[in-house]
Amino acid sequence: MTPSNVLPWLALVTFGAGWGAMQPANKIAVEGGFEPFGIMVWQGVVTLILAGALAARMGRPKGRAQWAICAQVAVLGTLIPHFASFTAVTHLPAGLVAIILSTIPIFALLMGLALRREVLTTARAAGLGLGFVAMVLIAISRGDVGSGALWAVAVGLVAPLCYALNSTLLAGRGMAGLHPLQAFAGAAVIFLPVSVMAAAVTGQIKGIGADLPSLAVIATAVGHTMIYTGFLWLVTVAGAVFASQTAYLVTGFGIVWSMVLLDERYAPGVWIALALMFLGLTLVRPLRSRLAPDNGARNTVRGASPRG
Template identity: 40%
Template structure:
């Protein structure tokens, strides 16, 4: 699962390498996802969301879980190495913690605050000029972090408001169908339309592969979360980041300075500190 999610990041880097822009890429990503999930939905006998609350949750997941983070990620991928994008995605559980506090979904914890702090120090080690030898743009690092913020917000909104009786697959299915319809005119009117013939190019094939892998991995993720609980979801952050860096090295031949590896170590420590506690720990505290 971590290997699958991690490889989508270098595939994203390839997809944007020749000038394809974010709205066109998002449209085709949603179309590919909708087609695959339609097939899976037929096999599962999945019902589409039909009520107003169900459509509202699908719209929220579409905007905060796909359109906004992918808009920033695709643009940042033009300017940042794939492995750096993987590192910045590891901030999701750390950014989710203060959002959960603000929404009253979690309790304050000094260790988890320390984890958030370690993650932020890791980001500074990547971003501050002179702190590493890659001369990365601070602006695009901040843009890339918007995706992590969106994912952290999305999880908390779902935890706060629920999914209106839908399972996670139905939510993603509905969001993909809704998004494909919504993003078609956006891609055309902004001049970012990508013709279907682009599927024959390496960039188009990278987009197709990345979109297909994302759907399959997400389905597996949902299946596992339902059985392993919230602690497991945080462990995925380790795997996505680690495999993302591995695939970037293998596919794109990226290299990193010692400061980047140190930043990764700090971020991993931060993930460990902010992970949700197990129910047994909460019972012991109570």
């Protein structure tokens, strides 16, 4: 294997490990007193600075169509899913939230089937069923999940649903000529003031200090922006099908990081759910996979980025 072929694999593992670490980091933040809108304020600040700087040479979004794409990414890729994830991780172990996020490809397949862009095979139908069973096992594992298991799992599922819908819409309509980084920065222009207003109204604004929860908030914001940028690079050099395999690694690393950093331990039912989810993802994944650019890479980020 040549160095040019090794690099995408190293990037895949690095991005999976980085994104997986964000779930326990989010748990540290909420347990340290940060609330969903308060976290989103600081994420918006960091995203606007970093993504804006990276996209500066490309220019700002222009026209109603491009700003509509930015608004879509802001709402479906950030505001709703981030609020859902931060709320869920307040009541669920971080490792379980990582498993829940791995349902993105399953939701994406269901939407593709509804729009007749995907084909339902026996294997894919089995994968959908396994994913459903995995979620049921998580919901009934009350010893691990704690009180309010069913509603917390339901809230957690809102995030992957939004990510899948955002990807499906972008794949079908395109990005109105926007580079993904432009859309990412433009989305921050929209969701930052909304987050500030929501945090002010709900009393969730919280300053950043030198304590561990504050560092966790900044680390996840910087990490997400940089890793997402790297993910876009990976899509261009290896294709969206290859890059979508990040979903497997995010879930696996999310479990491992949660055990190491938070000392989380899980009942046998949760491990069974993890195994079923991995098997289900294998069955519903795209029917072709190759280490080369594909049409999705040339147009937009298709598939399952764990974060919007």
